[in-house]
Amino acid sequence: MAQAIKIRQASSPLKASCHQCSLSNLCLPLAIEDNDLDRLEDIVQQGRIYSRGEHIFDQSTPFRSCFAVKSGSVKTSIITEGGEEQVTGFFMPGELIGLDSMSSDSYACTARALERTSVCEFPVGKLEELTGKLPELQHHMYHLMSQEIQNSHQLALLLSKNTAEERIASLLLSLSSRFQRRRMSPTNFSLPMARNDIANFLGLAVETVSRVFTRFQNQGIIRARGREVELLDIEALQLVTREFARQGCQS
Amino acid sequence: MAQAIKIRQASSPLKASCHQCSLSNLCLPLAIEDNDLDRLEDIVQQGRIYSRGEHIFDQSTPFRSCFAVKSGSVKTSIITEGGEEQVTGFFMPGELIGLDSMSSDSYACTARALERTSVCEFPVGKLEELTGKLPELQHHMYHLMSQEIQNSHQLALLLSKNTAEERIASLLLSLSSRFQRRRMSPTNFSLPMARNDIANFLGLAVETVSRVFTRFQNQGIIRARGREVELLDIEALQLVTREFARQGCQS
DNA sequence: CGTCCAATTTGATGCAAGTCAACTTGTTAC
DNA sequence: GTAACAAGTTGACTTGCATCAAATTGGACG
Numbered sequence: 001m002a003q004a005i006k007i008r009q010a011s012s013p014l015k016a017s018c019h020q021c022s023l024s025n026l027c028l029p030l031a032i033e034d035n036d037l038d039r040l041e042d043i044v045q046q047g048r049i050y051s052r053g054e055h056i057f058d059q060s061t062p063f064r065s066c067f068a069v070k071s072g073s074v075k076t077s078i079i080t081e082g083g084e085e086q087v088t089g090f091f092m093p094g095e096l097i098g099l100d101s102m103s104s105d106s107y108a109c110t111a112r113a114l115e116r117t118s119v120c121e122f123p124v125g126k127l128e129e130l131t132g133k134l135p136e137l138q139h140h141m142y143h144l145m146s147q148e149i150q151n152s153h154q155l156a157l158l159l160s161k162n163t164a165e166e167r168i169a170s171l172l173l174s175l176s177s178r179f180q181r182r183r184m185s186p187t188n189f190s191l192p193m194a195r196n197d198i199a200n201f202l203g204l205a206v207e208t209v210s211r212v213f214t215r216f217q218n219q220g221i222i223r224a225r226g227r228e229v230e231l232l233d234i235e236a237l238q239l240v241t242r243e244f245a246r247q248g249c250q251s
Numbered sequence: 252m253a254q255a256i257k258i259r260q261a262s263s264p265l266k267a268s269c270h271q272c273s274l275s276n277l278c279l280p281l282a283i284e285d286n287d288l289d290r291l292e293d294i295v296q297q298g299r300i301y302s303r304g305e306h307i308f309d310q311s312t313p314f315r316s317c318f319a320v321k322s323g324s325v326k327t328s329i330i331t332e333g334g335e336e337q338v339t340g341f342f343m344p345g346e347l348i349g350l351d352s353m354s355s356d357s358y359a360c361t362a363r364a365l366e367r368t369s370v371c372e373f374p375v376g377k378l379e380e381l382t383g384k385l386p387e388l389q390h391h392m393y394h395l396m397s398q399e400i401q402n403s404h405q406l407a408l409l410l411s412k413n414t415a416e417e418r419i420a421s422l423l424l425s426l427s428s429r430f431q432r433r434r435m436s437p438t439n440f441s442l443p444m445a446r447n448d449i450a451n452f453l454g455l456a457v458e459t460v461s462r463v464f465t466r467f468q469n470q471g472i473i474r475a476r477g478r479e480v481e482l483l484d485i486e487a488l489q490l491v492t493r494e495f496a497r498q499g500c501q502s
Numbered sequence: 503c504g505t506c507c508a509a510t511t512t513g514a515t516g517c518a519a520g521t522c523a524a525c526t527t528g529t530t531a532c
Numbered sequence: 533g534t535a536a537c538a539a540g541t542t543g544a545c546t547t548g549c550a551t552c553a554a555a556t557t558g559g560a561c562g
Contacts, residue, residue, distance in 0.1 A: 078404060082493060086408040100404065102397035109404070128393070132386050139379060145396040146353035152403035153329060153351065153360070157337040159410040160454025164519070195540060203411025205520055210541050226528075226540080242333060415549070446510065456550050461511050477510080477558075 017041065026094030026181065027068050028122070031140030039134070043126040050113035056097070059110045065121045066098035072117025073192035076100075076109045077200070087201040089151070090114070090193060092178050098124075099145050114192045159203045162241075167202040168212045169240040172222070176231060187234065191227040268292065277345030277432065278319050279373070282391030290385070294377040301364035307348070310361045316372045317349035323368025324443035327351075327360045328451070338452040340402070341365070341444060343429050349375075350396050365443045410454045413492075418453040419463045420491040423473070427482060438485065442478040 018029045018041050029037055047067060050056055056067060059079055067074075074091040088109055091097050101108045102124065131138040158167050180186035191198075195213075199206045216222045221237060223230040231237060269280045269292050280288055298318060301307055307318060310330055318325075325342040339360055342348050352359045353375065382389040409418050431437035442449075446464075450457045467473045472488060474481040482488060 078408065080408070084408075084412055086404070086412060088404045088407065100397050100400040103394040103401065104397075108397070108401050128386065128390060132383060132389055135379065135383050138383055138389065141393070142379070142396070143354040145393070145400065146351050146355075146359070148400050149351040149396065149403055150354065150359050152400060152407060153337070153339045155407050156339065156403060156410055156454075157329065157331070157335075159407055160451075161335055161337060200411075203407075206540075207521085207542080208519060211519095214541075457510075458512085458551085459549060462549095465511075 018044065021070070023068075023070065023094040023182075027120075028096070028137070028140065031136045031143075032134060033136070036134055036137075039130060040137070043122060043130055045121040045123070047119035047121045050117045050119070052113055052115050054113050056111040056113060056117075056119060057107050059108065060106045063098070063101045063105055063107050063124065065123045066096055066102075066127065067111070067119040067121055068096050069093050070118040070120055073114045074111050074117060074119075075114050075193060075197055075201075076111045078109045085200060087197055090175075090197075090201070092192075093182060096144055099148050102145075114197075164202075164204050164208050164212050165215070166241050167204065168198070168209065168216075169237045171198065171202060172229070172231060173234070173237055173241065176234070187231045189229060191229055194227075269295065272321070274319075274321065274345040274433075278371075279347070279388070279391065282387045282394075283385060284387070287385055287388075290381060291388070294373060294381055296372040296374070298370040298372045301368045301370070303364055303366050305364050307362040307364060307368075307370060308358050310359065311357045314349070314352045314356055314358050314375065316374045317347055317353075317378065318362070318370040318372055319347050320344050321369040321371055324365045325362050325368060325370075326365055326444060326448055326452075327362045329360045336451060338448055341426075341448075341452070343443075344433060347395055350399050353396075365448075415453075415455050415459050415463050416466070417492050418455065419449070419460065419467075420488045422449065422453060423480070423482060424485070424488055424492065427485070438482045440480060442480055445478075 018024055018027075018037050021027070021029070024030065024037075029040060032040060045065075047056075047070075050072070056074060057065075069091050071093055073093075074097055075087055076089045076091065076097060077085050077087045079085050088100075091111075097111050097119075098107070127141075131141050158170055162170070175189065175191070176186040179189050193201075195206050195209050198204075199209045202209070213222070213224050217224055219236070221231075221233045221240075223232055269275055269278075269288050272278070272280070275281065275288075280291060283291060296316075298307075298321075301323070307325060308316075320342050322344055324344075325348055326338055327340045327342065327348060328336050328338045330336050339351075342362075348362050348370075349358070378392075382392050409421055413421070426440065426442070427437040430440050444452075446457050446460050449455075450460045453460070464473070464475050468475055470487070472482075472484045472491075474483055
């Protein structure tokens, strides 16, 4: 713990270079013109490297910054009074964490690295100041936040209306398209999270997740060995996610 | 339909008075100082009155405005390709609708009046322009949007981890505190929505909702006749919502 | 004030997914 | 390399809620 603090202090003033960042077409820089990029670089801080399981921030601690994932991946979760955990999201490079905390003085969730992960840090005070000056950046913030609301509504839909198979198919497809956006293989990737996290996120028991994976595998839709996944038949997966809908309206 | 359009055009240029609005301590004006309130009044439009069931906006139509509920109440829902509906929220006076649509050119959900309802309309272009000039208003928008993300996460938690009784108890308590905020009775109110909407929102079957209501009634926790509800034992309700947690960690 | 349709309630039955338990496979550390 | 533990899989059994069906209430309207 003491060591972690020391490292953070040491690397904290490091300035990040958005100009050279390969994710600039996904992350906040996406919204701004080249000559305004400097102003974003002025406020962003190069975060430190987190190893697997380390907390980037903790629920109920003072809210200071939003974070963009540079490499690796992150899961966010909320903990209830009774100690129940609900995973609220998985974040991949180029995605922004902490937007759900902008209404309060403390973080609304806990973020922890799922693997070796590096982040960029945007102190929220400076960020708000800057979005007040750059309308496109403000617009982009609204965009990102409303996107997150939509995602969360989609999750609620998934949780309340869909079967285990449909939920898992949806998650696989979501991950697939997010890998593709980063110009990685949409059919052949390694899951950053454990079965346990998948189960928690999708409101299922671990055993159910496991069973569905093997079922999909037996049907030749995917191949899975531990966290390595290959989507053999994306159309079949898409069909699974719409299964429910198809039965609802036969016409 | 043609008539609806005519009415809207006729009443559209009407300016609303935030100064005199009794909800100004809940709504957007909450964030701004008195002398800036005029600028908000300049962009807000007095919306028309909607009768029960009427659509305030429709999913996939061009996104133009956010709306604040003045009186009455509103439900928002998303419709899937297959025609499945998922109610994503209930909105009461002073609350803002449309925040989930700010990422796109079209509305992400459909909003319809649950009863006779009046709204104020904030054209999104002008709103963004104004938040760029008034830092407190921008801050408040971030606040509201992040609040909505948190709400949605809470809903996901409810849907994935809680029993039917817990979900319904949570909803009743949420409504109760929202009535209280408006200085109305927190124990004695009339549900603005049908059992069907409650069921859909909470991911349950109508029959289950009905059964839980009668069970609560038999236990003396609530009294319910149709939409009229009286919370007889709020502490018992709170206990129900934590039931799950308590079993998880016995200590 | 009775008619008609929608909303709500109540009961009986079935099933998807949870739980419990045992086993297998991976991973970490020495 | 192997010990020791965590993560994942598989099977047997249980259960909360959905579904189906039918009865009851309530509200809109002529």
